[in-house]
Amino acid sequence: MSLTTRRITRTAAIAVVAALALAACGTTGPAATSASDGDLSMWGLSNAPMQDIMADSITAWNADNPDGTIGIDFFANDAYKTKVRTAIGAGAGPTFIYGWGGGILKSYVDADEVLDLTPYLTENPAMSERYIQSVAQNGVIDGKTYALPNNYTQPVLLYFNKEVFDQVGAEAPKTWDELLALIPVFTEAGIAPLSLGGQSKWPNLMWLAYLVDRIGGPDVFQAILDGKADAWSDPAVIEALTKIQQLVDAGGFIDGFSSIAADTNADQALLYTGRAAMMLHGAWVYSSIKADAGDFTSSGKLGYVPFPAVEGGIGDSANVTGNPSNFWSVSSKATPEQQKIAVDYLANGMLNEKYVDELVAAGAVPVVTGIENKLAASDDADFLTTVYSMTANAPHFQLSWDQALSPAQADAMLTNLDLIFLGQQTPQEFADIMNGTFGQ
Amino acid sequence: MSTSVDRKRTAVRARQRTAGPSGWFAVPALLLFGAFALLPIFGVVALSFTSWNGLGAITFDGTASWQKVLADPVTLNAIVVTGKIMLFSFIVQAPISLLLGVFTAGVQKYRALLAVLYFVPLLLSSAAVAIAFKALLDPNFGIGPVSGIAALRQDWLGNSDLVLFVVVFVIAWQFVPFHTLIYQGGVKQIPRSLFEAAEIDGASRVQQFFAVTLPQLKYTIITSSTLMVVGSLTYFDLIFVLTAGGPGYETRLLPLHMYITGFRANDMGAASALGVILVVIGLALALLLQRFGGRDRSASQLEGA
Numbered sequence: 023m024s025l026t027t028r029r030i031t032r033t034a035a036i037a038v039v040a041a042l043a044l045a046a047c048g049t050t051g052p053a054a055t056s057a058s059d060g061d062l063s064m065w066g067l068s069n070a071p072m073q074d075i076m077a078d079s080i081t082a083w084n085a086d087n088p089d090g091t092i093g094i095d096f097f098a099n100d101a102y103k104t105k106v107r108t109a110i111g112a113g114a115g116p117t118f119i120y121g122w123g124g125g126i127l128k129s130y131v132d133a134d135e136v137l138d139l140t141p142y143l144t145e146n147p148a149m150s151e152r153y154i155q156s157v158a159q160n161g162v163i164d165g166k167t168y169a170l171p172n173n174y175t176q177p178v179l180l181y182f183n184k185e186v187f188d189q190v191g192a193e194a195p196k197t198w199d200e201l202l203a204l205i206p207v208f209t210e211a212g213i214a215p216l217s218l219g220g221q222s223k224w225p226n227l228m229w230l231a232y233l234v235d236r237i238g239g240p241d242v243f244q245a246i247l248d249g250k251a252d253a254w255s256d257p258a259v260i261e262a263l264t265k266i267q268q269l270v271d272a273g274g275f276i277d278g279f280s281s282i283a284a285d286t287n288a289d290q291a292l293l294y295t296g297r298a299a300m301m302l303h304g305a306w307v308y309s310s311i312k313a314d315a316g317d318f319t320s321s322g323k324l325g326y327v328p329f330p331a332v333e334g335g336i337g338d339s340a341n342v343t344g345n346p347s348n349f350w351s352v353s354s355k356a357t358p359e360q361q362k363i364a365v366d367y368l369a370n371g372m373l374n375e376k377y378v379d380e381l382v383a384a385g386a387v388p389v390v391t392g393i394e395n396k397l398a399a400s401d402d403a404d405f406l407t408t409v410y411s412m413t414a415n416a417p418h419f420q421l422s423w424d425q426a427l428s429p430a431q432a433d434a435m436l437t438n439l440d441l442i443f444l445g446q447q448t449p450q451e452f453a454d455i456m457n458g459t460f461g462q
Numbered sequence: 463m464s465t466s467v468d469r470k471r472t473a474v475r476a477r478q479r480t481a482g483p484s485g486w487f488a489v490p491a492l493l494l495f496g497a498f499a500l501l502p503i504f505g506v507v508a509l510s511f512t513s514w515n516g517l518g519a520i521t522f523d524g525t526a527s528w529q530k531v532l533a534d535p536v537t538l539n540a541i542v543v544t545g546k547i548m549l550f551s552f553i554v555q556a557p558i559s560l561l562l563g564v565f566t567a568g569v570q571k572y573r574a575l576l577a578v579l580y581f582v583p584l585l586l587s588s589a590a591v592a593i594a595f596k597a598l599l600d601p602n603f604g605i606g607p608v609s610g611i612a613a614l615r616q617d618w619l620g621n622s623d624l625v626l627f628v629v630v631f632v633i634a635w636q637f638v639p640f641h642t643l644i645y646q647g648g649v650k651q652i653p654r655s656l657f658e659a660a661e662i663d664g665a666s667r668v669q670q671f672f673a674v675t676l677p678q679l680k681y682t683i684i685t686s687s688t689l690m691v692v693g694s695l696t697y698f699d700l701i702f703v704l705t706a707g708g709p710g711y712e713t714r715l716l717p718l719h720m721y722i723t724g725f726r727a728n729d730m731g732a733a734s735a736l737g738v739i740l741v742v743i744g745l746a747l748a749l750l751l752q753r754f755g756g757r758d759r760s761a762s763q764l765e766g767a
Contacts, residue, residue, distance in 0.1 A: 104725045104726075107517070107728065108516065108725070110517060111516040111517045111518075129517060129728070133515075133517035133518035135517060221620065221705070221706070221708060221709075222706075223708065276602070277601065278601030278602070278620055280617065280619070280620030280621075280708070280709045281599065281618060281619040282600070282601065283596060286596070286597070286600075288600055288602065288603060291603065292602055297602060429726060429727050429728045430727035430728065432727075433722060433727045437708075437710065440708060440709055440710050441711075444709055446622070446710055
């Protein structure tokens with residue numbers, strides 16, 4: 023008996039091990055998303071809906087331009103940010119560099135890694151005139167254009183679940199005090215007032231950016247951006263941080279918010295499952311909720327309002343923060359021939375009629391003007407026109423602080439803001455630490 | 463007679479010591495080591511005296527990066543967190559893997575099957591383990607709220623008092639199988655005759671474990687402990703995915719701090735200084751553990767077996 027049974031046991035064990043090893047490979051080794059053959063290289067993000075739209079656009083471009091084809095590869099957000107910088111530093115970056123504008127774009131400009139597009143825009147003004155101008159401004163540094171918007175506008179809104187609001191008979195808050203007043207109402211009903219993906223850290227920042235803007239206006243952050251001494255100690259920053267801690271202490275955010283990761287969309291799930299009543303998040307959340315819980319958006323249960331006004335604050339409550347758009351820059355290390363083709367794509371391939379239509383269909387607002395009719399005719403007309411008018415009418419569109427600041431400052435800010443939310447740091451300590459990061 | 467035998471034995475030993483394999487055998491390993499370990503270390507030391515943001519020119523900056531790193535309270539905190547994770551991981555992993563190793567070294571069939579099952583976590587990549595645990599520990603959709611067991615409903619990754627132990631647990635879950643394997647091999651090397659002799663002398667199972675197994679495993683324990691302690695300095699991927707160093711700076715250990723400084727904050731000078739600190743700590747620990755185990759590692763423990 024022993025020999026055969028032993029052999030069977032061993033074979034079975036090996037089979038188990040092999041199966042698990044294969045399963046492990048399956049979870050860790052995503053298949054290549056696309057071939058990257060082409061005369062020009064382009065690195066995009068693997069987020070819905072942009073991945074499909076960009077891939078479609080490139081496929082169409084390559085069919086029409088066999089002499090100047092583009093190979094596109096897609097990466098996950100965080101991985102991309104690290105990879106592209108390392109690649110550019112090593113002289114192996116792509117022809118098209120995907121970006122957010124702000125501090126990182128400035129570091130590329132300082133290192134002379136990206137092409138000045140201004141001469142091309144002077145030659146072909148239609149290229150820049152098509153954009154919502156407050157958005158396009160984020161690709162301009164010292165009066166020169168280094169990046170052109172390539173997708174949709176992403177202001178941050180206060181989302182709410184209309185169903186649970188009806189259940190407790192509440193109205194969407196228009197002021198900070200109304201927001202605070204809603205907290206006990208929802209807590210008594212057994213619903214968390216606010217969802218927050220605190221583990222990812224950057225969702226916390228949306229609260230700080232809006233509060234500082236509402237209390238002290240855009241100049242407060244501009245002073246920080248300009249590196250003015252003690253700019254973080256501005257009373258508006260201190261008051262905003264104090265208000266955040268009051269909100270946390272009042273039980274405004276769902277229990278365990280610092281264990282919730284935004285990158286798995288767990289924070290959004292809390293909203294559409296009715297466990298949380300509200301959530302402050304970017305416009306990209308709409309298409310993602312639409313994908314995950316289509317009934318919720320199509321039945322009109324998802325509500326959205328601008329961030330509430332703060333009583334006594336001097337900031338215009340029509341101001342928005344968020345990501346104005348994403349951008350393409352062209353590598354200055356590409357050959358003149360490649361650069362010419364790249365600019366040609368930016369002028370004619372990107373944001374053409376089909377590209378814009380696909381964006382609208384996905385529930386996103388393209389960063390071009392004159393699309394009101396398209397937005398109004400879409401399935402998501404209400405959301406899209408709200409976002410479009412918010413962006414187009416905003417006196418000031420503040421780029422997310424973590425993108426606008428230098429990377430070293432952004433990292434310190436996000437971690438210290440986490441400590442503010444955890445109640446382990448006072449607003450004054452936060453300001454002192456952040457004042458010490460100037461010049462980094 | 464006896465003296466001549468002694469002399470002959472000494473002579474044989476001396477010849478064995480001098481007439482080892484040719485030194486040329488070490489050349490391929492030395493070349494690889496030089497190219498992929500020593501050269502980068504020198505590079506990192508050099509970079510730590512410069513200022514570089516990953517793009518553009520590298521400028522010599524004297525000791526500015528070192529001053530910044532050493533004055534930064536986050537660095538000290540990272541070293542303390544690394545020390546805590548190292549200590550707690552060792553305390554948790556060493557006894558469990560030793561006992562499991564001894565257990566699975568038995569000849570019974572069910573133990574062989576269990577050994578295979580214990581081995582499973584080692585087949586998963588750290589990133590996969592971290593993603594799975596992150597989902598399991600989610601405060602709203604994880605195992606706590608789904609199972610309805612109150613004790614599991616904790617803010618596992620967001621509570622500053624808990625998160626370190628969660629990290630230590632997940633690390634142990636992944637690495638205990640590896641150390642179990644080392645101990646299993648070590649136990650199987652012990653000659654049967656030693657146990658038989660102990661049994662004849664009337665030693666109980668427990669006495670056999672402490673008087674025979676444990677002393678015979680001395681070098682296995684040193685190997686496993688070195689890997690465990692020095693390996694703590696490389697627990698990067700798992701913690702990076704599981705907590706990203708949070709909440710606050712609670713689980714930002716030295717390698718993670720180095721990565722964030724280098725590739726998030728783009729301060730390669732400071733990150734290199736942190737890398738040098740990491741290398742020094744790692745080498746010091748490895749050296750200490752080697753000393754602890756005695757110098758003559760090739761001395762036989764099997765005399766008379």
